Structure formats: structure tokens, C-alpha cells
Amino acid sequence: xxxxxxxxxxxxxxxxxxxxxxxxxxxxxxxxxxxxxxxxxxxxxxxxxxxxxxxxxxxxxxxxxxxxxxxxxxxxxxxxxxxxxxxxxxxxxxxxxxxxxxxxxxxxxxxxxxxxxxxxxxxxxxxxxxxxxxxxxxxxxxxxxxxxxxxxxxxxxxxxxxxxxxxxxxxxxxxxxxxxxxxxxxxxxxxxxxxxxxxxxxxxxxxxxxxxxxxxxxxxxxxxxxxxxxxxxxxxxxxxxxxxxxxxxxxxxxxxxxxxxxxxxxxxxxxxxxxxxxxxxxxxxxxxxxxxxxxxxxxxxxxxxxxxxxxxxxxxxxxxxxxxxxxxxxxxxxxxxxxxxxxxxxxxxxxxxxxxxxxxxxxxxxxxxxxxxxxxxxxxxxxxxxxxxxxxxxxxxxxxxxxxxxxxxxxxxxxxxxxxxxxxxxxxxxxxxxxxxxxxxxxxxxxxxxxxxxxxxxxxxxxxxxxxxxxxxxxxxxxxxxxxxxxxxxxxxxxxxxxxxxxxxxxxxxxxxxxxxxxxxxxxxxxxxxxxxxxxxxxxxxxxxxxxxxxxxxxxxxxxxxxxxxxxxxxxxxxxxxxxxxxxxxxxxxxxxxxxxxxxxxxxxxxxxxxxxxxxxxxxxxxxxxxxxxxxxxxxxxxxxxxxxxxxxxxxxxxxxxxxxxxxxxxxxxxxxxx
Numbered sequence: 057x058x059x060x061x062x063x064x065x066x067x068x069x070x071x072x073x074x075x076x077x078x079x080x081x082x083x084x085x086x087x088x089x090x091x092x093x094x095x096x097x098x099x100x101x102x103x104x105x106x107x108x109x110x111x112x113x114x115x116x117x118x119x120x121x122x123x124x125x126x127x128x129x130x131x132x133x134x135x136x137x138x139x140x141x142x143x144x145x146x147x148x149x150x151x152x153x154x155x156x157x158x159x160x161x162x163x164x165x166x167x168x169x170x171x172x173x174x175x176x177x178x179x180x181x182x183x184x185x186x187x188x189x190x191x192x193x194x195x196x197x198x199x200x201x202x203x204x205x206x207x208x209x210x211x212x213x214x215x216x217x218x219x220x221x222x223x224x225x226x227x228x229x230x231x232x233x234x235x236x237x238x239x240x241x242x243x244x245x246x247x248x249x250x251x252x253x254x255x256x257x258x259x260x261x262x263x264x265x266x267x268x269x270x271x272x273x274x275x276x277x278x279x280x281x282x283x284x285x286x287x288x289x290x291x292x293x294x295x296x297x298x299x300x301x302x303x304x305x306x307x308x309x310x311x312x313x314x315x316x317x318x319x320x321x322x323x324x325x326x327x328x329x330x331x332x333x334x335x336x337x338x339x340x341x342x343x344x345x346x347x348x349x350x351x352x353x354x355x356x357x358x359x360x361x362x363x364x365x366x367x368x369x370x371x372x373x374x375x376x377x378x379x380x381x382x383x384x385x386x387x388x389x390x391x392x393x394x395x396x397x398x399x400x401x402x403x404x405x406x407x408x409x410x411x412x413x414x415x416x417x418x419x420x421x422x423x424x425x426x427x428x429x430x431x432x433x434x435x436x437x438x439x440x441x442x443x444x445x446x447x448x449x450x451x452x453x454x455x456x457x458x459x460x461x462x463x464x465x466x467x468x469x470x471x472x473x474x475x476x477x478x479x480x481x482x483x484x485x486x487x488x489x490x491x492x493x494x495x496x497x498x499x500x501x502x503x504x505x506x507x508x509x510x511x512x513x514x515x516x517x518x519x520x521x522x523x524x525x526x527x528x529x530x531x532x533x534x535x536x537x538x539x540x541x542x543x544x545x546x547x548x549x550x551x552x553x554x555x556x557x558x559x560x561x562x563x564x565x566x567x568x569x570x571x572x573x574x575x576x577x578x579x580x581x582x583x584x585x586x587x588x589x590x591x592x593x594x595x596x597x598x599x600x601x602x603x604x605x606x607x608x609x610x611x612x613x614x615x616x617x618x619x620x621x622x623x624x625x626x627x628x629x630x631x632x633x634x635x636x637x638x639x640x641x642x643x644x645x646x647x648x649x650x651x652x653x654x655x656x657x658x659x660x661x662x663x664x665x666x667x668x669x670x671x672x673x674x675x676x677x678x679x680x681x682x683x684x685x686x687x688x689x690x691x692x693x694x695x696x697x698x699x700x701x702x703x704x705x706x707x708x709x710x711x712x713x714x715x716x717x718x719x720x721x722x723x724x725x726x727x728x729x730x731x
Contacts, residue, residue: 058139064150064160064202067135067195072112075119075134078176082169083331085177085184086408087425088128090252091245097124103254104130107192129252131177135191141167141175143562146510146592149202155229155640156201158595158663159210161510161562162266163187163197170339171270171561173306173332180268181306183401183409185260185648186234189215189251204229212643214257215264228641232266234259235646242646242653248407258647261600265643265659269506270560271310271341273599276549276568277494277504278315281459283545284493285395286319289455295321297363299356299392301381302459303374304399305332305342312399313367314341318549318556321395322359322366324352326374328411328420333369340557347371349380356392374398375413375438378445385452393454396446397489402462403651405435410466412438436470443472450486458488460601460611462650481609482621488614498612499689499696501570501682501704502542503602507581509563511592517563518554519590520581524567525550527576538696539570546573566599571682571704578664578674585666593665595640596674600648604630604685606657610650618692624656626688631658633680638662638673679708687713 062068078084092100104120105113120130143165149157166187169175178187178194188194196217200210209223212232234257235242237250250256262268286295298321302312305327313336316323325342327333336342343366346352352370359366370377378396385391401409411420412434424431450456458464464484467474474485483491490498497503509516525547532543546568553565569577584590598605606612609621631644639660648657662677664670683704689697693716705711719725 058137060139060144060148061150063137063139063195064198066199067107067192069109069112072115073134076136077133082175083173083329085127085174085179086421087126088248088252088407089425089428090128090248092124092249092252096249096253097121100124100130100253104132104190104192107196124252129177130190130254132190132192133176135195136176137191137194141169141172143168143508143510143512145512151202151204153204153206153229154593154665155206155663156204158510158593158661159230159266159641160198160201162508162595162661163194165508165562166263166266166268167194168561171268180260180263182260182263183306183404184258184407185263186215186257187259187263187266189254189257193217214255214259216254226638228635228639230641231635232259232264232641232643233645234264234643235652236644237646244652247652258652259643259645261606261645261648261657262597262659264645265600265661266641267506267597267599267659267661269508269562269564269566271314271336272558272560272564273504273506273566274311275315275318275558276566277599277601278311279318279549280497280545280568281489281493282315282319282321282395284497285455285457285489286321288492290394295319296365297360298322298394299324299360300395300397301326301377301393302397302399303327303377304401305336305369306401310336310341313343313369314556314558317343317365317367318552320365322356322368324356324368324370324377326370326372326377328371328373328417330371330417333371337369339560341367342369343367345369345371349376352377353380353384353392360392373411373413374400375442375445378442378449382445382448385449391449391452391454393449396449396454396456397459398463399459399461400463402466403647403649403654405462405466406432410435410438413441414438439467439470440472443467443474447473447485456486457492458484458486458610460488460490460608460649462610462654464488465610465650465654480617482614488611490611490613491615496696497542497568498603499686499694499700500539500542501603501686501700502539502546502568503682504566504599505569505574505577506564506566506597506599508595508597509590509592510595511590512563513591514559514563516590516592516594517559517565519584520594521550521553521565523580523584524565524577527580528569528573531573531576538699542568542570571679571686572707574678574682575675578678579671582664582666582671582674585664587666593663595661595663596678597661598659598681600645600657600659602685603682604688605659605681606648606655608648608650608655608657610654612649612657615694616689616692620692626685627656627658630681630684633684634658634660634677637677637680639677679711683711683713691716693718
């Protein structure tokens, strides 16, 4: 078995490692269908071979060609390390700067089989969220990071390490871009070809930015979504006996089961693939699993009656479950579901992100490879059935929302009845969770802040949990009533986080926090490292799905109504601004969440090492990282954001934001336009 030292010593070329092929003991990505021409196949092979000296081309070319034709991509399985991928303690990485070691730790966490969806294909989550395009890139990146000094920056082009370039100690140690395609060529079909050629990559959000922390990364947000949905739709935050039905138990969607139980409701999650279903059950995220529809319905009734929290995985298709719930209502008049959503990977609908109800899991995987056009037709038929059942249940009293996975967007494209009469370009029959549930949280500056204890010691995580809770309790004593509820929810979350056994992979925590909370928590953790209460540096980060990180007209910015929802200045400015304000690494991606060509998003990682320099960087960068998005939302007309940025300017005299003057008399517009 290889060691960290060997992994960081460069590509193994003398001799070449044996070609062990694909590991049958781990799940694998669906076969891709890029439909390359003969010349494009030749180009893909030529591009892959350029990572290796010519003396190895005769050996590698045939197996790379076979991978391309058999799997639709050249993953270079021969170079997949035998060392167990996981977040090793930071001191174990060979390096010249701990900043580089922190990036290596985060990369290996993203590829940990306990964390990654398809580890051998370098997919962390979402079906196609790549860390790298192939294993040669992984090897080169680890080598560069092990040799990097604080006068160099690693430049990453869609998974490809362009190299180490001279920079400043204050510069980021890595600059990552994924999928930066000229807009007119950013189509789904073009992407499949570019990925097969090895020239572009879909990094999802935190996959390609090395900041994924397992399904915990979305548990807190999902819990908040459920609580706020219950308050809005059901009139109470007491969710006992309430039933939430959804789908998906993958890297992100797997959080739904745990979040439902923490929120106190009954979560029923359909999943067609047995592998993630079994994985979540073994990890303790699912309490029960069944493949029997009758048993599923009976357990829903029993749990509703007892009002006991439950997370149940249904091994089957979500469309079948929705249609059965509708049938039960039509037969008995009993509505068994209160809240509904969906987290199938519809950003990737025709390559394993959505499985049509007409086919078994195995049949679907076969058809998407042998007859892609027919498969597309069946997906669209399934989506129409899917929506029809939801529409009927909604008319009976269920509340449904889009979870930002392009469900309503793809349903609309399939011809399903999701149109909102008189709605704008980002509105559908059902709201997105940003529009109705989480949008006001973003406008107040709250979002998914997170940190990773690089020691790998659970005790360090416990100490940082307590630090964060104490900081929030101190701040909450002096906040407005508008944000008091958010603080209470987040304090409850962090105080109880340890007992919910949510760590998968690195010793990490997520916590929704506003600007002041993030800065104060970061500074307090940095001081704890300096004092020795935390034994090793801590990486702070966030989900790209945040106040400022993402421009996505059907999700993060779907509640922006001034016509700028389709503009991406905010995400790009955030990436640039984080870079020169102190981030250890930054990333900017095309795609993520809703899909390729639909989103621009970015993220960062910042290493806290207990130094005054780290404190200075954290304060400057985190303030910008939140204020940028709040200012943009304020300018678009959001009143919560207006009040939030006003208060922030009062606390920081160097911050000066252009404030909007709203039109107070609509007749002024009427008269001007009639004239």
C-alpha cells in the first residue's frame, strides 16, 4: 500500500503501477455518452497521454482508449492510489507550508470512500461533481502542494494543474476555476464532449473547490428549511407527527433523513440506488429501510399516530411513492403527507441524475448508454407523471417546494404542468426554497459557514462547537427581533450538534451564521489555537450556496426581482475579493446545484493557525464575503438586506454601499410610459 510520502512524490512512472482497473467493491459513476467523432476520440487520447513521457504511450494508449469507449471518459484507473483516501491529520502531510497541507487534507477528504459518491471516478457528490478529471491530475496536484512555498500559487484549470507560479505570501496558495466556458458554448451537449476531451470539468460546488464535508454540509440548512417551512405553511415549528416526503440519499440529498429527525418530523426519502441507501443506513443517517410500498405506507400511518420522529428510506422510485400517496388519499380521504420536495440530481437528468419510473435501476443504466434519445423521452414522461401526482396532492393540502436541484426547470422543459400564471422568468407553480423559505435568511446575511479541525481529533471539534455556541449566545443578547429566531435556531443546532453523530470524513462542523457571527467565531477559534485549547490549525470555509457565493436564477438568486437574477457579477466579484483579502484558496465554477450553464458560483478555504496574520485575514475576508451579497440584494430591492447593510455600515465606517431609492408612487411610471 502506498504512503502519503509516495502519493506526494509525483506520478509513479518507473515502474508504472499495475493496472487494477475498477474496484468492484465501491459504487461507480454511470457510463457517460459524449458521442465523440473519430477525430475527437483521437484528440481525447492525445490529451490524456500528454501527462506521460512518450516511453509509456504504447502501454497507456490502449487502456485509455478502452476506458474512453467503455466508460465515456479517461479516468486513468491505473494511477488510483492504493492508500486509503481520508483526511489524515495535517502534520502527516509532507509539505513546506501548512497552508498547502490543509489543501491536501481537504482534497483527500473529498475522495474518501465514506464521503465520495463515486470515489474511483473522482466524483464527490451530485452524480458528476468532480474533484479532478483523472488520477494523473490528483498525483500532480499533491506533488505540487508538497513542494510549494509561501511565495507560490498553484493554478488549477478545470482539474488540470497548470503549475506553480511565483506570487506573494499574502496571495492565495491555490486559484481554482472549473468549467469557465465561453457562454455561447456552455451547453449540456458541449460539456459532455469537453469533459471527455479532458479540457473542462463540472466541479459542482464544494467538490471541485475541495471544501465538501460530507452530508453534514447540508443537514443544518435542510433542518432550517424544514423548520421555516413548517412555520410558513403549517403555522408552527412543532413538527411532531408531520410527514415530509422527498427523494435522494446521495452526497447532498442524504442529509434529508438526519435533518427530518432533528427537526422532529417523519422523513420518508425514496432512493432507486441501493448503494447510497445502504450507506446512509449503516452510517446511522436512516433509521429504517424498506422496499415494500405497503410497509412504507403503514409505517407512515404509525409514525403519524405516535408522533415519533422517523427517517425511513424507501428503496424504490419517488414517482411510485407519490402516486401511491395520491391513491391512498383518493381511497380514504386521508392526506398522509404535509410537506414535499425533491432532491434527485436533475442538474444532470440524462446521465444518472434522474431515473424514470418506467424502468428499473439496472434497465435505466443500460438504456442511457445504448439508446440515449429514448432514455431522454422516458425521463420526460416520468417527470410529467411525477408532477401530476404532486399537483393533485398539493390541491388536497400538501405544501411542495423546489429544492434548487432544477426539478421544476426540467419538469417545465419536459412539458409538465408547472407554469405559474403571470409569473416572472424565475417563477413556477411552486416556489423554490430560496423564494419562500431561505431567501430572507440570505438577505439577513445568514448562510452555511463551516470549519474543519485539521488535527482529526474529535475533542478539537467539541471545543470549537462550544466556542461557536458561546459566541452566538453573547451576540444574540443584542440583536433585533427579526434575527432573534435565526440565532435561537443556530444556537440550538450547535449545542446539540455533537450528539447527532453527523461527522462523516473530516472532523467538521456546519453552522448557519450571519456576518458578525462568522467573524467572531473565526477570531475566537484562532485565539483558541494560539492558546493551545485547539491542538492544530482549523480550516474555515462555507458552502458556495450562500449569501454572496452563487448567482443562480432558479435557486440562490431566484428572489432577486430587478432583472439581474441572470447576471453573475456577484459570484465573480466574491471570488476575486476573497482572493486579495486573505483566502488560502479560492474557486470559481460554472454549474453547481441547478446545473451546467445555469449557475456561477465560488468558494474559499482559509487556514486559521493562531497567528495575528490569520486573524487579520479572517476578519477582512469574512466581512467582505457576506457584505458583498447583502449589498447586491439590497440594491435589488430587498428590504431585509437594506436594513442589514445599513446596520453593517454603522458598525464599519470604512464600508460605504450605494443605497437604492425605491419608487414610492407607481403612477409616476404610469404617466411617464403613457406619455
